[in-house]
Amino acid sequence: MNRSVIVTGAGRGLGRAHALAFAAAGYGVIVNDVDAEQAERVVDEIAGQAVACAGDVADWDGAANLVDRALSTFGRLDVLVNNAGFVRDRMIVSTGEAEWDSVVRVHLKGHFAPLRHAAAHWREQHKAGRPVAARVINTSSGAGLLGSVGQCNYSAAKAGILGLTLVAAAELARYGVTVNAIAPAARTRMTEQTFAELMAAPIEGFDAMAPENVSPLVVWLGGEQSGSVTGQVFEVEGGRVGLLHGWQRGRSVRRDHRWTPEELGPALLSLLDGAPAPLPVYGA
Known part of the structure; x- marks a missing residue:
């Protein structure tokens, strides 16, 4: 075992697939899930070094415990997969307020809290003169990129994860840490209704919605060979992997004094005239 990884939400779906793939690649794996029994089941599936660490990733102390468990079990932490x-x-x-708060808390704070504690450890390692080749893979979504009707809370949280990824990539590069994000499409409990038709119709024996299709990208991003890749967002679905580009500045208008609303209106309409149409929101 040369490297170790924490995978959050690893009891089922994408997280489970990632944990199994990292174990197959020789990593020591911390299998996190809020469901302790489910986390233990995944550990039992792994033919290698793995331990369960149940808990709420959006709880500050619980997130710190994940990092402590990796260090006490494997003596090192190299990869964090926020899932x-x-x-x-x-x-x-x-x-409702509770529906907003709970989703934003688990997705957005649940990404930040483990990242914060892992980053503090890697900074300490770097300052002590120890080599660091650490990797963080965050999990966003097409909903975070384009929005999704009926998912205002989820879309906002997943968009926030993209912003967090960019900031973390910029701040942590000096310590030998890369930070990237994925926007996967796969069959999980969260997406079973969305992808119901695709689930029922595999393409020539290839299950394009299998969570396992996403894991090779995550394992590669977690490896030492990916050290030149940071601050990127990858869309992955079935056998397709694509690079995504975020907001980019378009045309602008400028003058040397303050606009009036009456003057600004026609100028704004001229900017919009001929500008590329935004990609549609999912479900619109």
Whole structure:
């Protein structure tokens, strides 16, 4: 075992697939899930070094415990895969405060808290003169990139993860840490309704919605060979992997004094005229 990894939300779906793939690649694996029994089941599936560490990743002390468990078990931490999450889908006018808070908490704070504690460890290692080749892989979504009708809370949290990824990549590069994000499409409990038709119709024996299709990208991003790749977002679905580009500046108008609303309106319409149309929101 040369490297170790924490995978959050690893009891089922994508997280489980990632944990199994890292174990097959020779990593020591910390299998995290809020469901302790499910985390233990995944550990039992792994033919290698793995331990379960159940807990809420959005809890500050619980996130710190994940890092401590990796260090006490394997003597090192090299990769953090932030994957844990769930959905509470509602249209905006039907979304309650609890539904907003719980989804944003688990997805967004649940990414930040483990990242914060892992980053502190890697900074200490770097300052002590020890070599660091650490990797963070965050999990966003097409909903975070384009929005998704009926998922205002989930879309906002997943968009926040993209912003967090960019900042972390910039801040942690000096310590030997890369930070990237994926936007996967796969069959999980969160997406079983969305992808119901695709699940029922595999393409010539290839299950394009299998979570296992996503894991090779995650394992590669977690390896030492990916050290030149950071601050990137990859979309992955079935056998397709694509690079995504975020907001980029388009045309602008400028003058040397303050605009009036009456003057600004026609100028804005001229900017929009001929500009590329935004990609549609999912479900629109």
